[in-house]
Amino acid sequence: MRRVHTVPLAASISVLCVIAFVTLTGIAVSQQGKPRPVTPRGELSVEEKRTIDLFQRARDSVVYINTSERVLNRWTRNVLSAPRGTGSGFVWDERGHIVTNYHVVAGASDAHVRLNDGRDLPATLVGASPDHDLAVLRINVSTPLPPVAVGTSQDLRVGQRVFAIGNPFGLDWTLTTGIISALDRSLPAEDGRHLIEHLIQTDAAINPGNSGGPLLDSAGRLIGVNTAIFSPSGASAGVGFAMPVDAVNRVVPHLIAGGRYVRPTLGIEADEGLNRIMTDSLGVTGVVVLKVAPGSAADMAGLRGVRLGRDGSVIPGDIVIAVDGKPVESVARFLARLDDHQVGESVKMTVTRDGRQRDVTATVQAGGL
Numbered sequence: 001m002r003r004v005h006t007v008p009l010a011a012s013i014s015v016l017c018v019i020a021f022v023t024l025t026g027i028a029v030s031q032q033g034k035p036r037p038v039t040p041r042g043e044l045s046v047e048e049k050r051t052i053d054l055f056q057r058a059r060d061s062v063v064y065i066n067t068s069e070r071v072l073n074r075w076t077r078n079v080l081s082a083p084r085g086t087g088s089g090f091v092w093d094e095r096g097h098i099v100t101n102y103h104v105v106a107g108a109s110d111a112h113v114r115l116n117d118g119r120d121l122p123a124t125l126v127g128a129s130p131d132h133d134l135a136v137l138r139i140n141v142s143t144p145l146p147p148v149a150v151g152t153s154q155d156l157r158v159g160q161r162v163f164a165i166g167n168p169f170g171l172d173w174t175l176t177t178g179i180i181s182a183l184d185r186s187l188p189a190e191d192g193r194h195l196i197e198h199l200i201q202t203d204a205a206i207n208p209g210n211s212g213g214p215l216l217d218s219a220g221r222l223i224g225v226n227t228a229i230f231s232p233s234g235a236s237a238g239v240g241f242a243m244p245v246d247a248v249n250r251v252v253p254h255l256i257a258g259g260r261y262v263r264p265t266l267g268i269e270a271d272e273g274l275n276r277i278m279t280d281s282l283g284v285t286g287v288v289v290l291k292v293a294p295g296s297a298a299d300m301a302g303l304r305g306v307r308l309g310r311d312g313s314v315i316p317g318d319i320v321i322a323v324d325g326k327p328v329e330s331v332a333r334f335l336a337r338l339d340d341h342q343v344g345e346s347v348k349m350t351v352t353r354d355g356r357q358r359d360v361t362a363t364v365q366a367g368g369l
Helices: 009-032 046-061 245-258 272-282 331-338
Strands: 062-072 079-091 097-100 110-114 120-129 134-138 161-166 174-188 195-202 214-216 222-229 240-244 319-323 346-353 356-363
Touching (some): 046 161, 120 245, 161 195, 161 222, 174 331, 319 331
Antiparallel strands (some): 062 079, 062 110, 161 174, 161 214, 174 195, 222 240, 346 356
8 A cells, every 4th residue: 555645735835935035045146246347447647647657666766764772671681672663765876875864763773774676684874964854874785776866945836746655654665645735844853953944844644654755746856855744643634844855965965975964154152042041131033142263254254252341241242133134033043044055155144233233244164053
């Protein structure tokens, strides 16, 4: 006798529903799994092509800088090498000189330079000028490196396009763009005694790690060295500053040749603290000449320092109120005005003596004030 097995109706319906769901879901997944058609882009814009080309040409001249410092383990008395910081730099010449900010390497015992091709090379410090926040390193390379093209900064205009290449937050070879927001800004140098003058202000994103990297114009020429940002948070707020290339091109050759930059001088002795006290008491703005070095440019120009009267009273020295027609309200500003001149050039100063104003001309010398 043959047995016939039966399936309940409800179970049959459930099986059919499952089969239908799987079938429909499979069709939906199959349809959704197909990539969407790609819309043709067309040619890149002329501006995009120029930016890409600029980056391609300039990136081999930009480097990544790692620094370290030696620290003493007080427990083991062992001297260890600890990471100190990172920054950017760029190739100055084919001999392997690298320009960066002084604050990138200040206090470091060792520095390594990483090239765009991945090579990591030890660097030696050639020279530095804290007053300009500039330093020069050197690396030994078997083949010449491509130097960055050098431009000018005295003819820059607000609104020009600029490009910054660097290593913000360790993100190597980053390109940011913007415009020149302002010109002729001033910031205190590391020692607070000098001013870094003629800084370029830009809204191109500059962050920690960008320091020492190049600021380029639309022709790919160096117009500045990214130096500082103004930001309450420490990150880019759209206000960055770069040392102008005209100053870089004046200072760097001195650092390569002699390890330091010798400031122009006139043979005038002045002091920032005393200057504030004396100008406040006299109710004037300028730089009070405390002393004039015998035989100096200032001496030959007839300037006089502070002296004692016959009755023992102090007679104020000449007060320099302008250099080349530009006002000087502090010793730092006076030094910055002199720094615009090469040794051997003439500088015109406006001075007051006994309430009378006159112009004198002196020849810039080397060293000190």
